[in-house]
Amino acid sequence: MKILIVAATEFEIRPLLNRMNRVKEHSDILTSYTFLGHEIDVLIPGIGMMVTAFHMGRQLLSVRYDIAVNAGIAGTYGKGTKVGDVVEVIEETMSELGAEEGEKVVSVFELGLMDPDAFPFKNGLLLNEKPLKLPSLREMKKVRGNTVSLIRGSKEGIMEVRKFADADVESMEGAAFFYSCLSAGIPFAQVRSVSNNVEERDKSAWNIPQALKRLDNALQTVIEELPRKGL
Numbered sequence: 265m266k267i268l269i270v271a272a273t274e275f276e277i278r279p280l281l282n283r284m285n286r287v288k289e290h291s292d293i294l295t296s297y298t299f300l301g302h303e304i305d306v307l308i309p310g311i312g313m314m315v316t317a318f319h320m321g322r323q324l325l326s327v328r329y330d331i332a333v334n335a336g337i338a339g340t341y342g343k344g345t346k347v348g349d350v351v352e353v354i355e356e357t358m359s360e361l362g363a364e365e366g367e368k369v370v371s372v373f374e375l376g377l378m379d380p381d382a383f384p385f386k387n388g389l390l391l392n393e394k395p396l397k398l399p400s401l402r403e404m405k406k407v408r409g410n411t412v413s414l415i416r417g418s419k420e421g422i423m424e425v426r427k428f429a430d431a432d433v434e435s436m437e438g439a440a441f442f443y444s445c446l447s448a449g450i451p452f453a454q455v456r457s458v459s460n461n462v463e464e465r466d467k468s469a470w471n472i473p474q475a476l477k478r479l480d481n482a483l484q485t486v487i488e489e490l491p492r493k494g495l
Contacts, residue, residue, distance in 0.1 A: 267304045268332040272311045272437050276336045279480040301492050316440035324448040331451045334441040337475045338433040338456035345432045350482045353409040353454040356390040356439040359429040369428045384446035396453045400485040407432035411439035434462050
C-alpha cells in the first residue's frame with residue numbers, strides 16, 4: 265500500500281522511523297520509506313494547524329495515497345480517557361474558531377459565518393465516518409478531539425475550553441489532518457497516545473516516555489495489519 269504518515273514532530277514517531285528502510289529524503293519534512301511490504305511517506309510539517317494544513321494539502325495534490333495516518337501524543341480532558349491510553353480520534357472540533365460574547369464562546373457556526381453542514385463539516389464537526397477496519401483500531405477507544413492553537417494553563421481557560429468543545433482529547437493538528445483527508449477523499453486514521461491531563465501546567469505529571477512507547481506499539485500493529493494490495 266501507499267501510506268502517508270503525518271506527525272507534528274519527529275520525536276513522536278522516532279522508534280518507527282528507526283525500524284523502517286529509508287528510500288529517499290525529499291525535503292526537511294518529507295521522507296520516503298519501505299516497511300513490511302508498504303511504501304510509506306512520512307510528513308513532519310511541524311506543530312499547529314497552519315503548517316499541517318498547507319503541507320498536507322500540497323502533498324495530497326501531488327501523490328495519491330491509499331490511506332493516511334496521523335500519529336502523536338495528546339492531552340486528555342479526563343472524560344474517561346486517562347494518561348497512557350491510546351485512542352482513535354473519530355471526531356474533531358476547534359474550540360478557538362469563534363468569538364467571545366461576554367463570558368461565553370460562540371462558534372463560527374452559531375455566529376452564522378459558516379454553514380455547519382458545508383462539506384466536509386457535519387453539524388459543525390469533522391467526522392471520520394468510514395474508519396479503517398483493522399482489529400487494533402476497532403479495539404481502541406473512539407474519542408472526540410479538540411484542536412487548539414493555544415494550550416491553556418489556567419483553571420478558567422481550561423474550563424472554558426471543556427465547556428465549549430465537549431471533547432475527550434486535545435491536540436494542535438488533528439482538525440487540519442481531518443479537513444485535508446476529508447477534502448481529498450482519502451481513508452484515514454488519527455491515533456493518539458495520551459501523555460498528560462489538560463490542567464494547570466505541571467510537566468512533572470506528564471508521562472511522555474510511556475505515551476511514546478504505547479504510540480509506537482500501536483503504529484507497528486496498525487501497519488502490520490494493513491493488507492498488501494489496498495483496502
